[in-house]
Amino acid sequence: MDKSGRCLCGKVSFAATGVVLHHHACHCGMCRRWAGGPAFAAATESVSWHGAEYISRYASSEWGERGFCANCGSHLFFHFVSGDDYYITVGAFDDDSDFRLVGEIYIDTQPPGYRFAEGLERLTGDDFLARYGLSPDDS
Numbered sequence: 477m478d479k480s481g482r483c484l485c486g487k488v489s490f491a492a493t494g495v496v497l498h499h500h501a502c503h504c505g506m507c508r509r510w511a512g513g514p515a516f517a518a519a520t521e522s523v524s525w526h527g528a529e530y531i532s533r534y535a536s537s538e539w540g541e542r543g544f545c546a547n548c549g550s551h552l553f554f555h556f557v558s559g560d561d562y563y564i565t566v567g568a569f570d571d572d573s574d575f576r577l578v579g580e581i582y583i584d585t586q587p588p589g590y591r592f593a594e595g596l597e598r599l600t601g602d603d604f605l606a607r608y609g610l611s612p613d614d615s
Contacts, residue, residue, distance in 0.1 A: 481569040483550035487530040490552075492564055494521025498578040499566060503586035504601060506536050510551065514586075517554055517563035518575060539610060556608070 477497060482489040496519040507515035525531065532546040535557075543553045554563040566572050579597030580586070581604040605611060 483545035485548035487547045488527040488545045492520040492523045500579040504582035516566040
């Protein structure tokens, strides 16, 4: 599915192709510190950016970076630096009505103050990293 979106101030906008409408909530410490709670992001096949000069990138680990608008601070994406994999924050899409939460990752670091509905796939941090051929030592 193709979708578009933007940051809060509109200086950064994007067109994403191959957007995966099912997504996960990430409970890792970095996502929670970055987003103020769990991060919700959808995988894409490719993304083209307008206003890319306003995108600030932060290398949050050896294998990943996070992008945000330098003007308004809106969270835009998580990106695996070894490829072209972008996970766009669900709230940045112009229309997020057809997204569906299907799982949670880093459940071993989820704080006890909240729980999502039962029936979601739940992966520990190690299980999630193993899907991408990474280990905890890589972060």
